[in-house]
Amino acid sequence: MGRGTMKGGVGVKLEGIGVPTLLVDEGKVRRNISAMAEKAERCGVRFRPHFKTHQSREIGQWFREVGVRAITVSSLTMARYFADDGWDDITVAFPVNLREVDLINDLASRIHLNLLAVHPETVRSLEAGLRAPVDLLVKVDSGYHRTGVDPDDTPTLERFAEELAACRRVRFRGILTHAGHSYKARSLDRILAVHRQSLDAMARAKDVLASRYPDLEVSVGDTPTCSVADDFPGVDEIRPGAFVFYDLMQFRIGACRLEEVAMVAVCPVVARHPDRGEVVIYGGAVHLSKDAVEGPDGRPVHGWVTELDEAGWKTPTGCCSVSAVSQEHGIVRACPEHLERMRVGDLVAVVPVHCCLTANLIGAYRTLDGRVISRL
Amino acid sequence: MGRGTMKGGVGVKLEGIGVPTLLVDEGKVRRNISAMAEKAERCGVRFRPHFKTHQSREIGQWFREVGVRAITVSSLTMARYFADDGWDDITVAFPVNLREVDLINDLASRIHLNLLAVHPETVRSLEAGLRAPVDLLVKVDSGYHRTGVDPDDTPTLERFAEELAACRRVRFRGILTHAGHSYKARSLDRILAVHRQSLDAMARAKDVLASRYPDLEVSVGDTPTCSVADDFPGVDEIRPGAFVFYDLMQFRIGACRLEEVAMVAVCPVVARHPDRGEVVIYGGAVHLSKDAVEGPDGRPVHGWVTELDEAGWKTPTGCCSVSAVSQEHGIVRACPEHLERMRVGDLVAVVPVHCCLTANLIGAYRTLDGRVISRL
Known part of the structure; x- marks a missing residue:
């Protein structure tokens, strides 16, 4: 199953990821x-x-x-x-x-x-x-x-x-x-x-x-x-x-657990605005799509943001979310604890709202062990 | 300028268009x-x-x-x-x-x-x-x-x-x-x-x-x-x-006239529902994007629909609009006059909400005289 390195504890391979990338578990x-x-x-x-x-x-x-x-x-x-x-x-x-x-x-x-x-x-x-x-x-x-x-x-x-x-x-x-x-x-x-x-x-x-x-x-x-x-x-x-992947929409509907979500978009952090509790990621409407679920304040949410770890990515809690997307930019509204840890140049994971649209936009997958999987 | 056939009055060439296609004037x-x-x-x-x-x-x-x-x-x-x-x-x-x-x-x-x-x-x-x-x-x-x-x-x-x-x-x-x-x-x-x-x-x-x-x-x-x-x-x-293309959003803002919009998505009609004033087109979120402007009833509009003609497409009036998109389907809410004329197998033109996203999704252009223009 190509997961030998995971079993060996080497962890997720993120080397060479410079642009928004679909990571598949x-x-x-x-x-x-x-x-x-x-x-x-x-x-x-x-x-x-x-x-x-x-x-x-x-x-x-x-x-x-x-x-x-x-x-x-x-x-x-x-x-x-x-x-x-x-x-x-x-x-x-x-x-x-x-x-x-x-x-x-x-x-x-x-x-x-x-x-x-x-x-x-x-x-x-x-x-x-x-x-x-x-x-x-x-x-x-x-x-x-x-x-x-x-x-x-x-x-x-x-x-x-x-x-x-x-x-x-x-x-x-x-x-x-x-x-x-x-x-x-x-x-x-x-x-x-x-x-x-x-x-x-x-x-x-x-x-x-x-x-x-x-x-x-x-x-x-x-x-x-x-x-x-x-x-x-x-x-x-x-x-x-x-x-096959599940996503934030399916979780909201009640169709899956967050632990079953099998694909995230990995995006570089490119700017920080701690004064307004936000970071900017390279990951916008041409990567995530403009699909949205409703956030707690009634405003659109374009994905939940979480940290990458040795096993892939941490189960998100909703404390960090993509609050806006333009063509290439995503704005992440982050809780103080995560905001402090997200530095320019870091990679973060976005659980997409609608996996079909995000997968269509980014156009190829990368497994946790760094193998590329093509699609139509 | 490659528009000789237009000047000759032969009109827009739509032969062979079977799937959602960007038509550029x-x-x-x-x-x-x-x-x-x-x-x-x-x-x-x-x-x-x-x-x-x-x-x-x-x-x-x-x-x-x-x-x-x-x-x-x-x-x-x-x-x-x-x-x-x-x-x-x-x-x-x-x-x-x-x-x-x-x-x-x-x-x-x-x-x-x-x-x-x-x-x-x-x-x-x-x-x-x-x-x-x-x-x-x-x-x-x-x-x-x-x-x-x-x-x-x-x-x-x-x-x-x-x-x-x-x-x-x-x-x-x-x-x-x-x-x-x-x-x-x-x-x-x-x-x-x-x-x-x-x-x-x-x-x-x-x-x-x-x-x-x-x-x-x-x-x-x-x-x-x-x-x-x-x-x-x-x-x-x-x-x-x-x-360069303008779009419905730019028109809504007041940045252009509708006559200046230079690109539409040409989509086949695949189903009709006259009882509810709608037709279904092959042209969904993976073609038009989910970007929207607000319609007169406050609901999202994903594009204005118009007819193709000899010179390209007619200037839309807003009487027909894309009211919903799923992955490949677009739902067009149409005025009675246009609804009657839109038959299964016809092509219609959609003025997109946001030309950047629609162009990114469809991925190539076709000129009025049928030439294909590639993009990144």
Whole structure:
């Protein structure tokens, strides 16, 4: 597992870090992966993890090692990246974009490709453009109200059934939802309420289609409900993604413990302003993103700041946080004790608000033992 | 200028656009560059544009064509990218990061490199690590309160003067500020008030240092004040950056007209929800960023949406805006007339809130005639 130096007590290797860098604790990532894989097995559902969070072939390999064979991505570009690494059962969990029909055909000729539709009309256009078979999942809006078919819109679901019955290349595989409204939860009870309500919506949608398509699959997946729920009645597969790293948002929601957060952004301190209780780090909106959670004073917080130590980083307590970001600057509001210890030239760790966006911005990972892991 | 096809009336070339794409109107960009260059000349100040916005060698060339020879960047990585393209007078307008001393030495041996310090102690560390000469600017906090020396903190300014007098490789070039509080303005009067207050602060700081360093330069620069002000008393150079493209934020501040916005994100429509007045576009937080301006109802707006036309894109009116973004999805709240016309598979244009962040995320430009322009 490449952690020999950690076990030997040599500690985290930070040599050569001069710019904002994603530090990944491979042990924590592998534990997050194993825990979710075991839960899926225990609950009798397929584990089709969302790879949009890490977007890395090497981290994908860690999923292979616990038996994962089917994955989710959020763009055709990502699907190609992973197909080129041997993944051959990929769901693109984004409404099918017919402007990329050439890439769809390329992928469909090589792998088992699962696409998503929100509108029955799209099925006909897709069928007309395809040169190889694909499976199709109808996106159902289980309460998030981003996109998808209302589960109680029986006429639209029936039009889907009709359109799909007429297709030769598009096979009707199932219904899919993303209960993204779980991100508004701030307690286990609220997450579980979203979970139950979402599964109930999926059951209603499936009922409409069951007479013509008795074997339709039900696919759900968002990190909060998949992290918290222990029962997935009526579900065939789960597709969580952010659990691989977790982050401050997931902690706030109640989906993880801070000790499970497996990735931080390591940033150099470049200025100190003790008079106003702040330090400035090289780490801004182009590294952390502008995503925010609400701080105790109601103002946005763009990450929690903590110290690096021999084992990686200390569990943050929230006493130091990123209170503002411009393009390259981050402003850290620090408690007096930490402020005193943060000197210009030091490195600090930032637990990001939203791991998917921070990982996308910084673009490569470094393990605790100093190995670089690339991503798309 | 590569716009022959436009003049010929053939119109914007959108063929092959399948994913979120930055569309740049070269004519508008060149007009924005010329206007700022002419203003600098008229006002008797050096024009040292900030290249962090476009980060493109080709667009840098358009600046060369109006006589620009000195530039600003916000990281040493960016400095190297432009130094490798022949730029030989570069200011890194970010507190000097001593963790990158090897890159500093590499650049200092090749070009005229100007660095920034916030703390007198940093000057000594920098001097100790240097193998080639650099110029140094002291960062002054003229009211933004991100970082910099208080202009009325005479002891610190005098310590800078002493430290710099003892240096062999670090030459004291001047004082620099970024009046980023201009971004809170929402009227010309407020922008001009920030401008006057900022220049006054710089004059006070310069006074402290003038007896020992009579030739110190004064460098200022933020797009709102540089766009609006017509007089820069006591200033030697201006460093605006975002004016090259402008954006919705700059329009809201009062720094530009919407007709001057020179870059949009072109995004495919992937779903429609007429019942709630919304369409879904392929264009989310990993394309537009999560930056926002406040909408009329107090809720965040992540961009204004408009139609593409033969000349590029129509000037938006605000009747259609991006009301939410997740990783790849954007939700557009649309007026009934535009909603009716936006069909799945169409392309729409999004005027971004913050051009620097959107350009950083999408990562390459396409001109109206379909040419691709790369960036760092």
